[in-house]
Amino acid sequence: MPVTFKWGARKGDIPPDTTPVPEPAAAVSTSKVLPRVISALAQRPSPVLLDLGPVVGSNIAFFGDRLACKIHVEDLYNEVEQYARKANRDGLAASLVGRLTHPDESIDGVLCWDLFDYLDNASGKALATRLATLLRPGGVLYGFFGTTPVDLLHYTRFAVASESTFRQKAYPATAVRRNVLLTRDINRMFEGLVVAESVLLKSSTRETLFRKP
């Protein structure tokens, strides 16, 4: 509702502006790796995906529509947050791996997003090993790895907007220091998988596609 200013009016006479303030639109990012992920999954009959992030309705609709797939949603960020609040990561590795009770070699694609930025080396290694076991031969794993050691003050919800773009929306997190992994650390951590594509983004984040031979 427009507010008309009146000379001499008292502050209380002016009705409050109740127009809802729109949320800032999430930035759209272009990806060179995402089309490869989708293409790889489209080759597989009735693919099974494992999404390690919070459920995003548009991603479910997107992948379901394009791939007619089955998607397991296991929000491991929630697990990470619980341990971050306790300021103690003892048991985090077991907790993450314990959530992934799917049979070995039953998954065609894993959507890791930037989960490994929030994990210590021990938890990251345990999770990576489990994920490699879960993947079927030819399966793919998609992740982002930050390269700058900063405090992470939020988690990011990645929403796939098209076959080559996605939107990112932040939501609150208990601050943790990013665990920066060098390329060789990543290769060692994901033993059993090979890097099929790796692109350094302007944001200093490495967008990576792994494939299980």
Next chain:
Amino acid sequence: MNIGKSVIIKGELSGSEDLTIEGQVEGKIELRQNVLTIGPNGKIKAQVFAKSIIVQGEVHGNVTASERVDIRDNGSVDGDLSAPRVAIADGAHFRGSIDMQRAGAKPGEMKHGDGKTTESKPAPAATAAHSAGTPTPVR
């Protein structure tokens, strides 16, 4: 048909008309040809089968629809979903798996945003190691 807030049903619930549940149901719900709406006050601990299911309340159990499952804002599902179409609103809670596999879907057949279905091309051969770290206009 409406099941009110104060109603608690334990057992099997089936029917042949659309139904809205605001109360509590434990057991099994079958409305194979109809729309089931679980209202904001509805609390379900049951296996649910219907043509179309709208969740505004809480569901613990597996949910199967022959057409569509729609979890609205503040709706919550702990269980596995199976339906050709699934919509989950921002703010909804979901934990489980979602099966949208279509019978007869062929590998390599990918549907585009315009609804057209085409044979997708094989992915280009994987690069041996890391591709050049080309900065891309993102983020």
